Amino acid sequence: MRYDNRHIRWNDFYVGPNSKNGFEQHVKLPDTAGAHLQFPAFKHVYQGVSGSLGITYNISERLLFKTNIARGYRAPNITEIGSNGLDPGAHIVYLGNRSFNPEFSLQEDLGFIAYLKDVDLIAELFNNHINNYIYQAKLTDANGNPVVIVPGNSTYQYQQSSARLYGAEFTLNVHPQNVKWLAFNNSLAYVTGINGNKQLIDESNGAAKYLPFIPPLHIRSEFKASFQKAYGAFSKIYFKAEMDAYTTQNRFYALDNTETATPCYALFNIGAGTTIKNKSNKPVCELFLQVDNLFDKAYQSNLNRLKYFEYYQSSPNRHLGIYNIGRNISFKAVFPF
Structure with missing residues (x-):
């Protein structure tokens, strides 16, 4: 079992033009003439309890079966909360969300492991339900048109929704005892991420069904x-x-x-x-x-x-x-x- 308590706080952050190079820079109080408030003051406390319970059973000296159930916790980070500006390298304006809640997850997984003479076999399955899952999506207006804050750049905002991640991992390692210098290692990994926002999925005709940036x-x-x-x-x-x-x-x-x-x-x-x-x-x-x-x-x-x-x-x-x-x-x- 584990308890986390995280305090995040920052003061008003003003940005103004640098007359020498044309770029914006941090402007400190009280000299804020010509500057604008880029990051308003923020203060919040995030807390949560997490833990896990697992069992491993030795079927034999070389065969193992394991199962686990766990509750996870993650507080939003400062990027997800406070972002408000252009990343010139990616041509993306990132916007945070100051109303975010912590992520909580409940995961179940099963595993089978066989350490044989010439072969290792590992098979693992997992299923993970997440509340308040944080992800990025393009920002649009009420008419469905992309929001453009800086011309020529896309605008992304951090979103939050329930989600489900499930998948499997398989490993096959061959290490023949008669050819000890040779090893042949193989792995397969699969994961699917489902967006839990059913209203958004229905309104988008299924376009929002899957979570973004899942391999x-x-x-x-x-x-x-x-x-x-x-x-x-x-x-x-x-x-x-x-x-x-x-x-x-x-x-x-x-x-x-x-x-x-x-x-x-x-x-x-x-x-x-x-x-x-x-x-x-x-x-x-x-x-x-x-x-x-x-x-x-x-x-x-x-x-x-x-x-x-x-x-x-x-x-x-x-x-x-x-x-x-x-x-x-x-x-x-x-x-x-």
Whole structure:
């Protein structure tokens, strides 16, 4: 069991123009000439009780079953309460909500774990009901038109609603005892977020059914070869190849074009590493090489808000928004001292 008590308070915050660079800056009292009140004073106390009760049953030395029920609590943070301004990098004006209440959740989950000789199997299911769930959505006026506070920029405001999150995670790790240098690790994760505001869902003809910025089905696989035998000065040599695959996300918060559908994509990564030792068998340095997005796949994650950041009314290359990072090569050397 746990009890939380959080006090949030700030004073009036005035903003005025800087004559030297044209940008706005904090203006302190009493010199507020030409300034405006950007963040009015705020004071509130949030409190809540949370806790969990779980049971793990050993069916055998290698088989486990577990279940858990938990009540969660989270107080709104200062961004969700007090935001009032433009993020120039994202071209979004963010607005907080000073009337927010704390989030409370009730989650149930089940898990089955098998640690076998050559394989690890893990299956977990969860169901989570949340009251006062906080999320972001585009702000519209009474006629359904997007609110524009700063021309050329979208306006998002933090919203609050009941919600339900449910899904599953599966893990399959293969580590054959006869081939100890080889490991084949796999995972699958799925989650769906349902908006609990039934009136909004009905009024929007289902466009507000799903919660925003929920990841689609994610599949990850990794082959890793680790060699414990030393080859001259080189020891702990490993090579790995990874695949990260995301399916199409058609379950999104479509109201007011807050989100759009996101196509599926798969990324391939490779890496290698080793430890270099001197003649006294002491490590001199560790070397790591990693190549992410090996095939330079052009993709947009549905969690990437820059997907909706576009200067052009009609894109010249038929690709709207900013894409995620392409091929990325990194090298790291660690020297103990």
